[in-house]
Amino acid sequence: xxxxxxxxxxxxxxxxxxxxxxxxxxxxxxxxxxxxxxxxxxxxxxxxxxxxxxxxxxxxxxxxxxxxxxxxxxxxxxxxxxxxxxxxxxxxxxxxxxxxxxxxxxxxxxxxxxxxxxxxxxxxxxxxxxx
Amino acid sequence: xxxxxxxxxxxxxxxxxxxxxxxxxxxxxxxxxxxxxxxxxxxxxxxxxxxxxxxxxxxxxxxxxxxxxxxxxxxxxxxxxxxxxxxxxxxxxxxxxxxxxxxxxxxxxxxxxxxxxxxxxxxxxxxxxxxxxxxxxxxxxxxxxxx
Numbered sequence: 001x002x003x004x005x006x007x008x009x010x011x012x013x014x015x016x017x018x019x020x021x022x023x024x025x026x027x028x029x030x031x032x033x034x035x036x037x038x039x040x041x042x043x044x045x046x047x048x049x050x051x052x053x054x055x056x057x058x059x060x061x062x063x064x065x066x067x068x069x070x071x072x073x074x075x076x077x078x079x080x081x082x083x084x085x086x087x088x089x090x091x092x093x094x095x096x097x098x099x100x101x102x103x104x105x106x107x108x109x110x111x112x113x114x115x116x117x118x119x120x121x122x123x124x125x126x127x128x129x130x131x
Numbered sequence: 132x133x134x135x136x137x138x139x140x141x142x143x144x145x146x147x148x149x150x151x152x153x154x155x156x157x158x159x160x161x162x163x164x165x166x167x168x169x170x171x172x173x174x175x176x177x178x179x180x181x182x183x184x185x186x187x188x189x190x191x192x193x194x195x196x197x198x199x200x201x202x203x204x205x206x207x208x209x210x211x212x213x214x215x216x217x218x219x220x221x222x223x224x225x226x227x228x229x230x231x232x233x234x235x236x237x238x239x240x241x242x243x244x245x246x247x248x249x250x251x252x253x254x255x256x257x258x259x260x261x262x263x264x265x266x267x268x269x270x271x272x273x274x275x276x277x278x
Contacts, residue, residue: 006166
């Protein structure tokens with residue numbers, strides 16, 4: 001069945017996405033401290049850039065990047081697991097509950113602006129690179 | 132006989148490896164769940180507005196808020212670091228996604244559906260309402276009388 005095949009690709013990509021997120025967000029947090037969720041921002045913004053790149057590559061219709069299997073592995077699997085909204089939400093809530101409302105608002109604004117910018121930049125840089 | 136309380140480097144390594152293992156396992160399960168939601172969402176609602184991503188991000192935020200309170204310092208359940216990482220970093224982390232949200236919003240904008248893109252962004256605070264709801268609900272449960 002197609003769904004089973006899809007699940008296998010997603011699962012395979014997810015293993016590495018989870019490991020990468022855990023390692024990188026941890027490494028960033030250890031480096032800059034945990035007063036602000038820079039680790040989560042790092043994975044979410046880099047993941048957004050990457051999906052912009054892969055999205056453009058997929059839209060060309062050529063090569064392995066345009067195949068559904070690759071998308072399931074690299075995007076649904078890896079990037080889907082590499083980025084996270086749950087940590088973002090919980091960390092925003094923690095900041096707000098600790099009375100750090102300005103930091104909480106900054107987390108929301110920064111995450112949104114940086115991620116949406118990153119996906120556009122990834123997409124357009126790839127366009128330029130391909131043409 | 133002296134009693135050593137330092138964990139050996141080997142123990143530290145295996146401890147760390149176990150944590151990574153649980154995160155990877157939880158992440159894989161969460162991701163697969165997200166994929167299934169997307170598949171069924173597609174079957175039920177088609178490819179218009181990214182409802183599947185919205186659904187997982189809202190429910191995933193609720194879940195992590197709920198679990199964080201339930202397994203937290205004032206929580207009813209005791210959870211080991213391994214369990215917490217499995218559930219929060221693993222399951223919830225894999226189940227939710229910022230990359231799909233970013234790309235889907237970008238696609239909506241690119242394809243001329245600016246209002247839909249703005250709506251998608253405008254609905255993002257619903258994730259935060261969800262995490263707060265989950266946390267508040269679990270806190271109430273924590274405070275119930277009895278064991």
